Amino acid sequence: MELRILACIYHQDSTPCIIRLLELTNPTAKTPMCCYAVHLVQLTGSLVPHLVHHEPGKSAKFHAKDSSHIINAFRLYEQECNGNVVVNLFTSISPFSTIHEEVCRLAAEKSTSLVIIPFHKQWRLHGIKNIVEARSVNRHILDMAPCSVGILVDRGTLSASKNNNLYEIGVLFAHGRDDREALAYGLRMAKHSKAALTVIHLIDLARTSQDYHEMELDSDIITEYKIESAAKRRHSYRQESVNDCVELIRLITSVENSFDLILVGRSYRSRSPLFEALTEWSEFPELGFMGDILTQSDSRCRVSVLVVQQQISGA
Structure with a gap:
């Protein structure tokens, strides 16, 4: 059966690790995978919350900061998988107090088996980036998700190139x-x-x-x-x-x-x-x-x- 995964991203730096995790999930012609990648953007000011679907071949009316880098990385990953993976890309712009509702609604609507969310502390070459608001988002997703949830703590070991090593x-x-x-x-x-x-x-x-x-x-x-x-x-x-x-x-x-x-x-x-x-x-x-x-x-x-x-x- 097709495995459906919803992958959330707070910052583009998480993209390589999540893509490598999806790659190791082993999508094949017999066990294909559908990935819904969602860039979570905190809404500020008086803008109206909305979910943007980045359809292939169509120019989106809205691009959040870093969204284009995330989109390009996932599109390249999809091409490299030779039809074994279908990627659907979204940007969710909402207050972080309620953005988990959008994530859970999308997971239910798409019948995903797993939601992957990055841990709020993210290890980078220049130090640790702490997305404080993301912690409460993750907790709400754990409580409300209609499917299984994985919190990914990225320390760079998974996204590092292994060449021919296992x-x-x-x-x-x-x-x-x-x-x-x-x-x-x-x-x-x-x-x-x-x-x-x-x-x-x-x-x-x-x-x-x-x-x-x-x-x-x-x-x-x-x-x-x-x-x-x-x-x-x-x-x-x-x-x-x-x-x-x-x-x-x-x-x-x-x-x-x-x-x-x-x-x-x-x-x-x-x-x-x-x-x-x-x-x-x-x-x-x-x-x-x-x-x-x-x-x-x-x-x-x-x-x-x-x-x-x-x-x-x-x-």
Whole structure:
């Protein structure tokens, strides 16, 4: 089936990373992809909010700053995909207090499976750019999106040219629906010829209660990955047992710079003290436990991270 993704962009600097992420999503003739790329522009003054569709071959009546660079980059990407990707380009000009409504409406209207949004802190050569207003936009999208959501923390490792080398992608898998969604995305990436996927399965020894239905679903997707990767040397799987949050943090920091991209789930429905303790010093709750550890101000992680939240029922 065609995979439909809505990719949001606050600043043109995010474009290379998002395009590389779409490329690694592995669009092919059998598994095509439709991308809706939306440049989010904060409305100022007394202008009326509106959504501009940049149709190919037609000159748009309005171009926001940087929109032309974003449009050209996505058009070039579409051409390079030889018909495996269809790109639809938009500019949304609205107050940031309500722009999430436009994003969610478009996602529902186009029946997208995933919305990708850049993290509000963006690492650049000249320093960290902090789009403060974007943080509340991202939180609203997480709460209201009619599909799954991925927050992309771009540190430049994904968009860097690899020539003939593989892109090393890691999935930190503990349990739960968000981790399953992250691994499902990783499974699609694993079919790309330039992707090497490593799944690190965290065994939570501190968990006091078990949801056997959730455990069965977790086991099913882990088994699917093992079958898919069995004949491919570039993919790997390993289990790591952790007793407490200290061991968890130590494990994450030991592997965090081993990849070009790390995929993690956002939240866990668990009574485990392993995760409950981590909420006490969470700097970015919208990234979940492990996403927060990888992105905190004092983190030594220099790798791009995608934090995935599976669709919230009834959103």
